[in-house]
Amino acid sequence: MELLNSRVNHKDYMCDHTAWGVSFAKKMGSENFKLLYDIYHMQIMEGDVIRTIRDNHQYLGHYHTGGVPDRHEIDDTQELCYPAIMRAIVETGFKGYVAQEFVPKKPDALASLKQGIMICDV
Numbered sequence: 001m002e003l004l005n006s007r008v009n010h011k012d013y014m015c016d017h018t019a020w021g022v023s024f025a026k027k028m029g030s031e032n033f034k035l036l037y038d039i040y041h042m043q044i045m046e047g048d049v050i051r052t053i054r055d056n057h058q059y060l061g062h063y064h065t066g067g068v069p070d071r072h073e074i075d076d077t078q079e080l081c082y083p084a085i086m087r088a089i090v091e092t093g094f095k096g097y098v099a100q101e102f103v104p105k106k107p108d109a110l111a112s113l114k115q116g117i118m119i120c121d122v
Contacts, residue, residue, distance in 0.1 A: 034061025
């Protein structure tokens with residue numbers, strides 16, 4: 001289940017905080033049920049991304065990137081430090097995939113994607 005923000009993009013979305021999603025995952029009681037931790041959305045809703053990932057990684061099965069604000073490239077024009085976030089994800093033992101889910105602002109979208117991949121390759 002994806003964690004989304006209800007402040008900017010998804011009004012009235014129920015799973016808009018990590019604590020709510022983790023509580024639901026615990027109630028499900030299944031190793032097969034995981035949360036999709038969308039870093040863009042959770043920065044908008046709660047911040048403290050690295051600590052949240054470290055504290056709840058056993059319930060997180062996939063990650064999405066996106067620049068804050070405006071969901072553009074994940075470079076130094078936005079407020080998140082993705083190399084530090086990626087290192088924290090690796091430190092949890094995560095072996096899955098991280099998806100680039102930003103909307104390119106620059107004219108060369110493939111170059112933006114390549115840059116995002118390089119930023120996340122820690």
